Amino acid sequence: MDGNAAPIPGTDMTGICFRDQLWLNTYPLDRNLVFDYFALSPFYDYTCNNEQLRMRSIHPLDISHLSKMTGIEFMVSEVMEPHLFVIRKQKRDGPEKVTPMLTYYVLDGSIYQAPQLCNVFAARVGRALYYISKAFTTAASKLEKVGYVDLEDENLPHEPKAVKEAIDFKDVKRVDHILTSLQRKLPAAPPPPPFPEGYTPPSTTEGEQGPETEQADPKLPSVDPILDQGPSKRIKYA
The missing domain is CATH 3.10.450.580 (Mediator complex, subunit Med6)
Structure with a gap:
């Protein structure tokens, strides 16, 4: 870059780098x-x-x-x-x-x-709001599946169980209503701020992929480790 031209006062030059x-x-x-x-x-x-x-x-x-x-x-x-x-x-x-x-x-x-402190806070808050909104959306979609059993499981003979777990569906509906209300109050999720120039996200193994890697490919099915563990792990209700 040419260092003979004086920078304009107040110009944001965080996106450039000089090296001789x-x-x-x-x-x-x-x-x-x-x-x-x-x-x-x-x-x-x-x-x-x-x-x-x-x-x-x-x-x-x-x-x-x-x-x-x-x-x-x-x-x-x-x-x-x-x-x-x-x-x-x-x-x-x-x-x-x-x-x-x-x-x-x-x-x-x-x-x-170096970026100014207000710009750093704005980028961090924007990224946090993006993932919070995504979390509410995922939680609301998963709560709709609570209490339902696959049709193929209903055709199987029911084995007697010594102890049955009781679930209060009023609490489930109340939590679902709270999450839905909070989701409506939140504004539309802004896109996540870009990473700084030259930053390379750390590589992860197949079994240790972070949330950003899982959300990067929309074709992959979303699997919740607690609520969506397959027919064998679900609770059946008589």
């Missing part, structure tokens, strides 16, 4: 040179105070000079050489008064913009 392999092959990535590497990326703001210090041949992260200035500045807040560097963009209004704006991180030579 030629620079990484030439210079070591450490706390002394990481800011020079960050200045090549499109995340860098050439109107910041750090750039003014660079033009005066002063180290751009010299806090003794930055604390005397006001405006936009960048600071390296966390360092785990040589793999991770966290750079914070902030607005300075005085020697001890700064307001954080955005956060960037350099991970193994690749520079990213």
